[in-house]
Amino acid sequence: xxxxxxxxxxxxxxxxxxxxxxxxxxxxxxxxxxxxxxxxxxxxxxxxxxxxxxxxxxxxxxxxxxxxxxxxxxxxxxxxxxxxxxxxxxxxxxxxxxxxxxxxxxxxxxxxxxxxxxxxxxxxxxxxxxxxxxxxxxxxxxxxxxxxxxxxxxxxxxxxxxxxxxxxxxxxxxxxxxxxxxxxxxxxxxxxxxxxxxxxxxxx
Amino acid sequence: xxxxxxxxxxxxxxxxxxxxxxxxxxxxxxxxxxxxxxxxxxxxxxxxxxxxxxxxxxxxxxxxxxxxxxxxxxxxxxxxxxxxxxxxxxxxxxxxxxxxxxxxxxxxxxxxxxxxxxxxxxxxxxxxxxxxxxxxxxxxxxxxxxxxxxxxxxxxxxxxxxxxxxxxxxxxxxxxxxxxxxxxxxxxxxxxxxxxxxxxxxxx
Numbered sequence: 001x002x003x004x005x006x007x008x009x010x011x012x013x014x015x016x017x018x019x020x021x022x023x024x025x026x027x028x029x030x031x032x033x034x035x036x037x038x039x040x041x042x043x044x045x046x047x048x049x050x051x052x053x054x055x056x057x058x059x060x061x062x063x064x065x066x067x068x069x070x071x072x073x074x075x076x077x078x079x080x081x082x083x084x085x086x087x088x089x090x091x092x093x094x095x096x097x098x099x100x101x102x103x104x105x106x107x108x109x110x111x112x113x114x115x116x117x118x119x120x121x122x123x124x125x126x127x128x129x130x131x132x133x134x135x136x137x138x139x140x141x142x143x144x145x146x147x148x149x150x151x152x153x154x155x156x157x158x159x160x161x162x163x164x165x166x167x168x169x170x171x172x173x174x175x176x177x178x179x180x181x182x183x184x185x186x187x188x189x190x191x192x193x194x195x196x197x198x199x200x201x202x203x204x
Numbered sequence: 205x206x207x208x209x210x211x212x213x214x215x216x217x218x219x220x221x222x223x224x225x226x227x228x229x230x231x232x233x234x235x236x237x238x239x240x241x242x243x244x245x246x247x248x249x250x251x252x253x254x255x256x257x258x259x260x261x262x263x264x265x266x267x268x269x270x271x272x273x274x275x276x277x278x279x280x281x282x283x284x285x286x287x288x289x290x291x292x293x294x295x296x297x298x299x300x301x302x303x304x305x306x307x308x309x310x311x312x313x314x315x316x317x318x319x320x321x322x323x324x325x326x327x328x329x330x331x332x333x334x335x336x337x338x339x340x341x342x343x344x345x346x347x348x349x350x351x352x353x354x355x356x357x358x359x360x361x362x363x364x365x366x367x368x369x370x371x372x373x374x375x376x377x378x379x380x381x382x383x384x385x386x387x388x389x390x391x392x393x394x395x396x397x398x399x400x401x402x403x404x405x406x407x408x
Contacts, residue, residue: 021403028238032387037245038238041272044248045241048275049405068245071252071279074288084278131405163405182393183236188386199225201253201335201367 051130138168342372
């Protein structure tokens with residue numbers, strides 16, 4: 001459990017409080033399950049803290065994670081109606097980014113992914129959110145659609161106190177290097193190995 | 205992403221639909237972060253499906269995961285008030301199990317853990333919930349407070365359609381063997397390595 005003493009105390013001129021409150025770049029990678037699910041769990045915690053939480057899903061399918069989206073939109077409504085928790089935004093490449101004039105028929109996924117990243121850059125510069133979930137963001141980086149060094153540079157120089165969590169397999173080494181916290185989810189056993197397909201409530 | 209074809213189709217006499225809808229035993233283990241967080245992400249998805257979700261935290265601290273607890277209690281209220289999502293129950297060993305007459309001063313953690321497991325057995329037999337989150341449940345098993353073979357036997361013979369997710373480090377081999385889905389969360393990098401302590405909204 002995480003409340004132990006740090007192994008080393010760095011010589012960075014910061015107090016424990018300053019160090020504790022640094023904004024984090026977190027990466028969930030590996031071939032196992034739970035990368036996105038754990039990121040949404042973090043988003044739940046952020047919502048509870050009253051943070052502005054924004055999810056950006058770099059996926060083609062508009063149906064992907066519809067269950068989580070519905071749950072978070074309900075939580076976002078609670079913020080609007082009662083002031084409980086924080087505001088939630090959920091953006092999805094697969095249905096066309098909500099701020100874009102283009103409809104969901106956008107065929108050029110590379111251009112759509114880059115447009116998503118440009119929007120995230122604008123929001124980071126404007127300190128718009130407390131937590132950014134960049135779901136499946138490792139793929140457009142891996143495919144060369146978005147430049148890894150530019151991502152690292154933008155994240156390293158982001159102003160204020162904005163947490164970022166990035167999910168997806170095969171995270172770029174530069175991203176791993178830049179991250180404060182990296183967890184690898186490894187598949188030990190999966191129902192698909194026993195011939196079982198995904199099911200409602202578990203996989204989506 | 206999980207919607208592919210299974211690698212093998214087992215000769216178990218079940219249709220794909222029957223196999224798909226089998227209740228799952230899931231284990232999140234390993235030394236990395238995200239084990240509990242991913243389990244709570246699953247719980248969120250279960251809530252959205254309208255399942256009855258019950259969380260049992262086998263932890264000593266009554267403050268552990270207070271953020272998630274608050275968020276889930278809000279979601280449970282939404283079910284009561286509007287019929288949105290499913291009902292949520294959140295039980296914690298650290299403050300004395302809510303169904304127990306004992307107050308939070310219970311000193312015998314082994315007895316408290318076993319009492320928690322007995323209650324879970326009763327509920328499984330009664331098919332009380334759609335999803336059980338047994339958070340940090342590997343520890344009382346590892347310490348010999350709860351018998352691993354009995355746990356496996358109970359879970360293997362549970363009736364109906366009840367999903368179970370168990371979290372914690374060093375999951376017992378019998379549990380790994382019995383599970384349908386096992387994910388190991390491995391720490392690649394953690395802020396504590398750089399002398400940073402946990403912070404609100406991220407660690408709890």
